[in-house]
């Protein structure tokens with residue numbers, strides 16, 4: 001454990017952004033693609049996306065993740081309360097989507113510390129996503 005962590009961190013400067021620690025845009029795009037397959041495989045979650053343009057959703061989410069990770073993007077889509085209003089999203093479904101995102105990051109070899117950092121940055125959005133349900 002400790003040796004491996006020391007060894008890996010030596011590849012990046014101490015001040016690397018989360019975006020860099022995740023692997024940059026190529027990894028973020030792969031994470032979003034991986035997440036889409038998990039959502040598509042879940043009948044309950046995919047039903048929320050019945051009327052959505054999946055390509056636009058994927059592009060918007062990838063930009064948001066880049067922005068949140070201090071990458072060179074600016075998310076200029078709708079705020080999270082408006083983006084999810086009156087969908088009837090439940091706590092259980094919220095948690096499942098977060099689990100899918102974590103599993104997608106793991107699948108795409110995002111290091112554990114970077115995964116936890118990203119989830120920690122998204123967690124405060126819970127209140128906004130759920131506000132107008």
Ligand code: HEM
Pocket residue numbers: 045048049051052053056057060061064077078083084087089093094095097122123125126129
């Ligand atoms: C922290 C958690 C979440 C984040 C950061 C997030 C982020 C986003 C983003 C960036 C968009 C695109 C907004 C736009 O450009 O119009 C979006 C749309 C969407 N989200 Fe989420 N989301 C989260 C949780 C969820 C959950 C739990 C569900 C359902 C179970 C969900 C369902 C949707 C749907 C259906 C859309 C598409 C809306 C449309 O078609 O315009 N999201 N989300």
